[in-house]
Amino acid sequence: MNKRSQVLCRSFLLISLLQCLSQNLFADELAKTATAQEAADKLGVGINLGNMLDAPNEGDWGVRFENDYAAIIRKAGFQHVRLPVKWSAHASTKAPFRIDPAFVARVKTVMAVCGKQGLRVVLNIHHYDEMHVAPDKETDRFLAIWRQLSDLFASQPETVYFEILNEPHDNLTTQEWNKILPLALAIIRKKNPHRAVILGGGNWNSPEELIHLKLPAEDQMLIATVHYYRPHEFTHQGAEFLGDKAPPAGRTFPFNQAERTAIEDDFQRIADWSVKNNRPVYVGEFGCYHIAPGEDRLRWTRTVAGLCRKYKFGSAYWEFCSGFGAWDPASREWRKDIRDAIVKP
Numbered sequence: 464m465n466k467r468s469q470v471l472c473r474s475f476l477l478i479s480l481l482q483c484l485s486q487n488l489f490a491d492e493l494a495k496t497a498t499a500q501e502a503a504d505k506l507g508v509g510i511n512l513g514n515m516l517d518a519p520n521e522g523d524w525g526v527r528f529e530n531d532y533a534a535i536i537r538k539a540g541f542q543h544v545r546l547p548v549k550w551s552a553h554a555s556t557k558a559p560f561r562i563d564p565a566f567v568a569r570v571k572t573v574m575a576v577c578g579k580q581g582l583r584v585v586l587n588i589h590h591y592d593e594m595h596v597a598p599d600k601e602t603d604r605f606l607a608i609w610r611q612l613s614d615l616f617a618s619q620p621e622t623v624y625f626e627i628l629n630e631p632h633d634n635l636t637t638q639e640w641n642k643i644l645p646l647a648l649a650i651i652r653k654k655n656p657h658r659a660v661i662l663g664g665g666n667w668n669s670p671e672e673l674i675h676l677k678l679p680a681e682d683q684m685l686i687a688t689v690h691y692y693r694p695h696e697f698t699h700q701g702a703e704f705l706g707d708k709a710p711p712a713g714r715t716f717p718f719n720q721a722e723r724t725a726i727e728d729d730f731q732r733i734a735d736w737s738v739k740n741n742r743p744v745y746v747g748e749f750g751c752y753h754i755a756p757g758e759d760r761l762r763w764t765r766t767v768a769g770l771c772r773k774y775k776f777g778s779a780y781w782e783f784c785s786g787f788g789a790w791d792p793a794s795r796e797w798r799k800d801i802r803d804a805i806v807k808p
């Protein structure tokens with residue numbers, strides 16, 4: 464064999480080997496999470512890294528992701544983190560709506576640190592305020608952001624899930640959202656054909672909107688999501704970020720038996736929807752602001768976390784170390800009763 468043939472032969476062998484490897488990796492990936500239900504089950508119990516990358520700039524809301532958080536979270540028994548990200552604050556407002564590469568690098572670092580600890584990561588678009596005000600005007604930019612994200616994160620392992628948009632609300636009703644979500648999904652699927660994708664209905668991912676949500680039948684790697692903060696008068700009492708809309712402090716839980724029954728009925732309805740539609744459900748946010756009386760806050764957290772467990776819904780507490788926080792950044796300790804209420808209800 465002359466030198467040229469040797470080089471050609473080696474290249475051929477190398478390409479065959481790579482093809483073989485990639486086919487095996489691909490087969491492995493399929494074997495790992497063949498169904499959306501499996502992907503949802505693997506989420507288990509998680510926690511939101513809230514008020515960090517979903518603030519206009521990390522640190523604006525008093526907390527930043529620190530590298531030791533992932534190990535702290537994993538050690539406490541959580542299986543995943545939900546990573547809310549305000550991409551809209553870091554993308555140009557002019558076509559092609561380029562996302563700032565430095566911000567992308569920061570998000571990738573946070574994801575890698577979490578991944579290294581064995582935490583699954585739910586990556587979303589959070590606080591895209593303009594989408595809820597004027598969805599018609601904003602859809603091109605929203606889709607352009609997903610086109611970039613889908614490409615930038617295509618090589619991430621299957622342990623990374625995409626969530627298309629946090630809490631559609633106001634003018635982004637479920638009916639409007641039903642028109643936009645298949646467009647976003649089609650973009651995502653081009654480069655992430657098998658990735659688990661999470662999406663919920665309007666009115667802030669309200670459970671009642673599930674029945675109006677139109678999930679493309681041909682896509683079987685979807686997980687439906689709901690957020691749960693009921694009763695709002697209890698969980699959001701004294702929440703300064705609501706300004707004069709904050710419910711007054713001092714409300715107890717359960718206020719009466721009907722209140723507890725209402726929560727149980729909500730979860731039963733969510734579970735019924737899930738079975739009827741053959742779609743797994745993820746409770747991507749639930750939590751109670753720190754102003755609520757301690758014992759009541761614990762009772763509420765145990766109740767909701769317990770229902771997630773009862774119905775085998777993956778779930779993520781809102782949130783790690785800010786106003787709803789399960790971990791106290793001042794003492795650098797878990798609020799153990801809250802943590803245990805979430806992890807071992």
Ligand code: BGC
Binds near residue numbers: 629748781
């Ligand atoms: C919002 C947070 C808010 C939380 C509870 C989340 O979806 O992004 O800003 O603190 O819900 O209301």
